[in-house]
Amino acid sequence: MDYAFDFARVWEYRWVFGRSILLTVEISLLSIMLGTAIGVLVGGIRAIDKPSAWVWPLWALSTFYVYLQLAIPALVLLVWMYYCLPLLGIGLSSYWTAVIALGINLSPFAAEIFRSSLRNMPRGELQAARAMGYTEWQTLVHFTLPQFLRNSVPPLMGQYYTTVKMSSLASVIGVFEIINTAQEVINSTYKTLEVYTAVALCYALIVIPFALLAKRYEDRVFVERT
Template structure:
């Protein structure tokens, strides 16, 4: 079949683009998830000012479309004297979006930890930092893990929007090949298959983790 020959010819270039997509997704999660954890913790402090700052940040990050965030970081920051290439602009924009969403995911996980354990730790004289470090964070992150993994798959898909910045990720490479061969349907189908090779097993992993967590919690 002729399209298989075309796919074999295009695959090395598309795999390079897929590797770029995986890189920016991984870096965005590596930066964004710890920030999300920090925001989840700050959302529970006594200071009303701090809580409101966190709420505003999270609502803006969740309410703003990812493509707008990408455009703002890449085209907007130069107005402030900060010039970034498309790679780092994508990582920063996706990390900002990730931190906003994962803060709510992690906060829900922290709140799911039984209050009795927190009260027992306080009765034993543990400081708040120790309670967070040894009780809340380990259990809360474990509860939130399946949802976090599901969100990671979503961020990989969202990274395709970086083609608007000229980043040579998977979708951008597919469009480039399509522009030179005029076989858009075939090359975009191959790009979709490459995404599915990652997202489908990832979805199964998330589903299995959720089932295991449900058995643990019950």
């Protein structure tokens, strides 16, 4: 196949792609914040070993929520929310529908990571801290939170990468993130291969910094442990 790439036409739309990158980052970060917040709440409830009678309904509801959301594909949730919520009297823009849907999609994965981290906390270390005279607050700050973050952050980063890439699904409901912008540029330039090459580079510009931050954090944790 003899094809001569011509990126000059695509370069003319660099500012358009720049705006779409910023929009993608906005959607991704808001979704990550929402999904993490829900995950902390749900994961904390699910981590209770033997819920009491009044906590059990919350534990059961959290468990049902996790398995339900794990079963629903992100695209299905996104489209359902966009078309069905207005029928229920809830009017959301396509932007906020994407944020909430992607946040909900992330939340069960975050919840399971947090639940596992809480369940695997070194009980002996915490008991030793209390025996040495640390208060509950000091134990939380100096022992519980550092251990929790060491266990949670590396697997969470993998889910965050996925959420960034899933932001491309917002194009199906009219959000002008990278994919929708790319389609508009293709319609104007007819340079499909060049445009999708530019799309790949746009996502690399977003995801690689996340990966570098995660690697730096993991290296720091490894040094602290050794």
